[in-house]
Amino acid sequence: MSIILKNFCYLILQITSVLSIQFLLRGHNYPGGGFIGALVASIGVIFYLLAFKQLPEFLIGRYRYFIATGIVLFILSITLPLVIGLDPLTGLWQTVTIGRTTIKLGTPLVFDTGVFLAVLGGFLCIFDKLEIEAYG
Amino acid sequence: MSQLLPITALFILPIIAIIVMLFFTTQEQHPRVGYYQLLLCTLSLVITGLLFLGFDRTKVITMASWPAPFGITLLFDTLTKFMLLVFSFIGLVINYFSLGDHRVGRSQCYLYCGYWLLMLGITGALATVDIFNLYVWCEVILVSAFIILRSDIKDNTKPILHYATINITGTLLLLIAIGLLYASTGQLNMAAIAESIHQDNSALCISAMALLLLGLGIKGAIFPLYFWLPEAYPNTSSSATLLLSSFVTKVIMLVILRLVWLWPPLQAQPLQSLFIALACCTMVFGVFGAANEHRMRSILSFHIISQLGYILLAIFIPSQLAIVAALYFLIHNVFVKSTLIMVAGIIEQHCGTDDLGRVAELLKACPLLGLICFIAAMSLAGIPPLSGFWAKLLVLIVSFTTQHYAAVIFAIIVSLLTLYSMIKIWRYGFCQANETANIASKPFQLTTRQTISLIGLSIPAVVIGLLPIVIFPVLERIAAQLTDTTHVINLILGG
Numbered sequence: 001m002s003i004i005l006k007n008f009c010y011l012i013l014q015i016t017s018v019l020s021i022q023f024l025l026r027g028h029n030y031p032g033g034g035f036i037g038a039l040v041a042s043i044g045v046i047f048y049l050l051a052f053k054q055l056p057e058f059l060i061g062r063y064r065y066f067i068a069t070g071i072v073l074f075i076l077s078i079t080l081p082l083v084i085g086l087d088p089l090t091g092l093w094q095t096v097t098i099g100r101t102t103i104k105l106g107t108p109l110v111f112d113t114g115v116f117l118a119v120l121g122g123f124l125c126i127f128d129k130l131e132i133e134a135y136g
Numbered sequence: 137m138s139q140l141l142p143i144t145a146l147f148i149l150p151i152i153a154i155i156v157m158l159f160f161t162t163q164e165q166h167p168r169v170g171y172y173q174l175l176l177c178t179l180s181l182v183i184t185g186l187l188f189l190g191f192d193r194t195k196v197i198t199m200a201s202w203p204a205p206f207g208i209t210l211l212f213d214t215l216t217k218f219m220l221l222v223f224s225f226i227g228l229v230i231n232y233f234s235l236g237d238h239r240v241g242r243s244q245c246y247l248y249c250g251y252w253l254l255m256l257g258i259t260g261a262l263a264t265v266d267i268f269n270l271y272v273w274c275e276v277i278l279v280s281a282f283i284i285l286r287s288d289i290k291d292n293t294k295p296i297l298h299y300a301t302i303n304i305t306g307t308l309l310l311l312i313a314i315g316l317l318y319a320s321t322g323q324l325n326m327a328a329i330a331e332s333i334h335q336d337n338s339a340l341c342i343s344a345m346a347l348l349l350l351g352l353g354i355k356g357a358i359f360p361l362y363f364w365l366p367e368a369y370p371n372t373s374s375s376a377t378l379l380l381s382s383f384v385t386k387v388i389m390l391v392i393l394r395l396v397w398l399w400p401p402l403q404a405q406p407l408q409s410l411f412i413a414l415a416c417c418t419m420v421f422g423v424f425g426a427a428n429e430h431r432m433r434s435i436l437s438f439h440i441i442s443q444l445g446y447i448l449l450a451i452f453i454p455s456q457l458a459i460v461a462a463l464y465f466l467i468h469n470v471f472v473k474s475t476l477i478m479v480a481g482i483i484e485q486h487c488g489t490d491d492l493g494r495v496a497e498l499l500k501a502c503p504l505l506g507l508i509c510f511i512a513a514m515s516l517a518g519i520p521p522l523s524g525f526w527a528k529l530l531v532l533i534v535s536f537t538t539q540h541y542a543a544v545i546f547a548i549i550v551s552l553l554t555l556y557s558m559i560k561i562w563r564y565g566f567c568q569a570n571e572t573a574n575i576a577s578k579p580f581q582l583t584t585r586q587t588i589s590l591i592g593l594s595i596p597a598v599v600i601g602l603l604p605i606v607i608f609p610v611l612e613r614i615a616a617q618l619t620d621t622t623h624v625i626n627l628i629l630g631g
Contacts, residue, residue: 068155075148081201088144089200 009051016044024116028108034115041116042123049131059124066121073114077107139195142187143212146220146259149180150252157252160245170235173248177228180255184221191217191610194617196627204629205328210263211628215463215614219262219390222467226382226474226593227255233478233589234375238485240287250283251379258387265326265398265628267314267348270391274310274355277384278303284379288372299368302361306354313351316344327628330398330621342401349392349402349411356388358448359417362441366425369440370433374481377433381440381477382470389444393451393462397618398625403454411452416546419445423553432480432490432565435557436473439516442550443469449547450531453538459615461530464600464607468515468523471597475512478590479505483565486580492564499566501579506566508590513558515597518551523601 020041027033048056081090093106153176160169195212198204231251234240240247257276264270281303285296318324320341321332333341357365365385369377396402402411422442429435447469450462482505483498484490499506515522518529528551535543582590600607617624 064158067158071151071155075151078148079144082140082144087198087201088140091200 006051009047012047013044013056016040016047020044020116024112025109027112028106034112035119037112038116038119038123041120042127045124045127049127054131055124055128060128063121063124063128066117066124068121070114070116070118070121073117074111075114077111077114080107080110139187139190139193139212140197142183143195143197143210145183146180146187147256149176149183150256150259153252154249157245157248169245169248173231173244173251174228174235176252177224177231181221181224181228184217184224187212188217188221192613194627205323205325208264208266208269209325209327209628210260211265211624212263213614213617213624214610215390215394215618216262218610218614220259222470223258223383224255225596226470227251227379229589229592230375230378230382230474232585232592233378233481234373236485236583236585237373237375237481239289239373239481240375244287246283247287247373247375247379250280250287253280254284254379254383256280258383261387261391265394266324267317267326267329268324271307271310271314274307274352274388277387278307278355281380281384284376285368285372287376290371292368292371295368295371299364302364303355306351306361308351309347309354310351313344313348316340316347320344325628326395326398327625330400330625331629333399333401342407345395345399345402346407346410349395349407352388352392352395353414356385356392356448357418357441357444359414359421359445362418362422365441366429366434366437369437370431374433374477374484377437378474378477378481381437382474385440385444386466386470389447389451389462389466392448393459394618396451397459397621400621403452408452408454412449412540412543415445415448415452416543417445418442418448419546419550423550423557426557427553430492432483432492432561433477435561436476436480439554439557440473442554443473443516445550446528446531446547449540449543450534453534453540455534455538456612456615456619457530458534458538459618460608460611461527461534463611463614464523464530464604465527467607468527468597468600471593471600472512472515472524475508475590475593475597476516478586478593479509479512482582482586482590492561495565497567497569502582504582504587505590508594509566510562511598512594513562515601517555517558519555521602523597523604526601526604 020037023032023040024034024037027037045055045059054060078088081092082088084092086092089107089111091106091108093104096103096105153173156172156176157169160172191214194214197210197212199208199210201207231248234244234247254277257273257280260273261270261277264273282296282300285292285299314324317329320338321329323329323332354361369381401407419442422438422440422445426435426438426442429438443465447462447465450458450465480490483495486502487495487498489495511522515524518524518527528547532544532547535547
């Protein structure tokens with residue numbers, strides 16, 4: 001495969017990875033969220049697959065852990081409010097101030113991250129199987 | 137709080153179970169996977185049992201603390217709790233049986249993953265009172281059904297394709313109906329929709345409800361759109377047939393039951409007559425389909441449809457006794473039909489086929505199997521004093537007292553035809569000698585596993601037949617709760 005395509009696709013993977021995290025983080029109040037973030041990230045992976053005919057080294061065989069971590073995270077976000085005596089999935093928020101920026105962190109973000117990882121893991125699993133069928 | 141824990145556990149246990157099962161998929165056939173599965177099933181039975189202990193106290197949970205019309209509300213009333221208990225008991229027995237099922241494909245883990253996904257979907261679909269959430273749970277059930285159907289050593293892609301195409305169409309109809317309902321009432325909560333119907337009874341709203349019922353009807357195998365069921369159910373492993381036939385269509389019926397009592401237009405004139413007519417057609421065409429089949433499981437699959445017709449008939453008759461009739465029929469049917477399908481599965485394991493033209497004299501080969509099959513078949517046909525008799529009698533009584541005489545006549549005819557079908561199975565499979573049968577009916581013993589699972593399924597069926605009194609108080613409690621619509625609506629919206 002040509003060097004131009006390889007570099008281009010690598011670039012796209014980088015851009016979509018950053019973009020997907022941006023989508024994940026803004027997802028609570030604006031369009032986006034864990035699922036869409038994972039879709040965007042997986043677009044990058046598709047381009048990478050097109051050029052290199054295999055998943056990035058560090059991802060091969062790792063999607064299991066993605067799915068497992070994702071599920072554990074969203075179970076956490078369901079049960080954490082229960083421990084305090086609230087209804088399941090209730091958002092618990094904590095404001096963190098670092099220097100002059102204030103960040104609101106909460107269980108919805110944990111939930112979104114869980115969905116992000118689980119969906120991304122699922123897609124990687126599909127791509128891996130398809131790629132094996134296509135390129136042997 | 138005391139109920140919140142088992143309820144959360146009900147939703148989290150299947151997810152954890154799926155993870156546990158997925159760990160086993162890497163190995164070909166893990167020896168201990170069955171024990172883990174049984175342990176998890178027992179755990180789920182214990183949880184539903186704990187939940188059922190407080191069956192009188194309805195629990196309303198608002199997800200994420202969003203108040204009722206906005207957030208997703210889960211309603212755990214007696215209906216949900218009792219059916220979950222029944223389903224998880226049957227699930228335990230079927231899973232125990234499936235450990236010895238040779239037709240379950242290369243890796244049992246996928247069947248078990250499918251089972252847990254199905255349990256998750258059932259819990260959600262029974263509990264939710266938000267129609268969009270209901271749609272999501274229906275999707276979960278659909279996906280799990282694909283996984284379960286695929287658990288077969290033979291290639292059954294074609295029937296699954298039928299199943300997928302028709303059911304996805306049903307799901308899309310459901311989605312369109314939900315969109316229309318949201319457009320006309322501005323609500324997604326079933327109780328809130330019920331309240332807004334009281335205020336303005338627009339044609340759009342009612343037709344959207346009819347469309348919603350149609351979507352559910354496709355998934356529940358109602359008359360014109362049931363062809364996916366007899367195609368898909370017999371062409372997979374018997375454990376998969378057992379799981380699907382006891383859970384999927386039955387849950388849809390329960391959802392329809394809840395909707396019918398929450399939304400008055402569904403029991404008002406145009407829709408009520410339409411669906412009673414459809415229920416009669418479902419009964420008749422189901423049983424006619426069965427007459428033409430030769431494989432035991434195909435016959436039984438058509439009977440599933442025919443029996444769904446009875447349940448649907450009882451659901452659409454507006455009286456408290458009709459709810460009792462529908463639920464009693466459903467529970468009787470789940471146990472008895474599962475017993476029969478299990479018998480068919482065992483015959484297939486021992487003889488290689490369950491084609492009635494190729495097996496013969498099974499009564500001599502295995503008397504115990506014959507006895508259990510006879511009891512279950514007669515119960516399904518409605519011979520007193522077995523459970524099927526009371527179930528059909530109740531349906532007949534409620535349709536007679538509400539002047540649905542045509543439905544009564546259909547129900548009686550279908551009942552006779554069911555008896556004919558059961559006698560066909562009994563005669564060709566168990567009694568008559570058959571020269572052309574190429575399977576020598578050499579005596580075989582049931583394995584301990586098969587005996588225990590058969591007895592586990594048939595004892596509840598016999599008990600609710602001989603002593604209906606053990607189950608009626610609960611069913612009457614459910615009926616009282618469902619008919620008290622204003623109380624339910626206040627509970628959901630005010631909870």
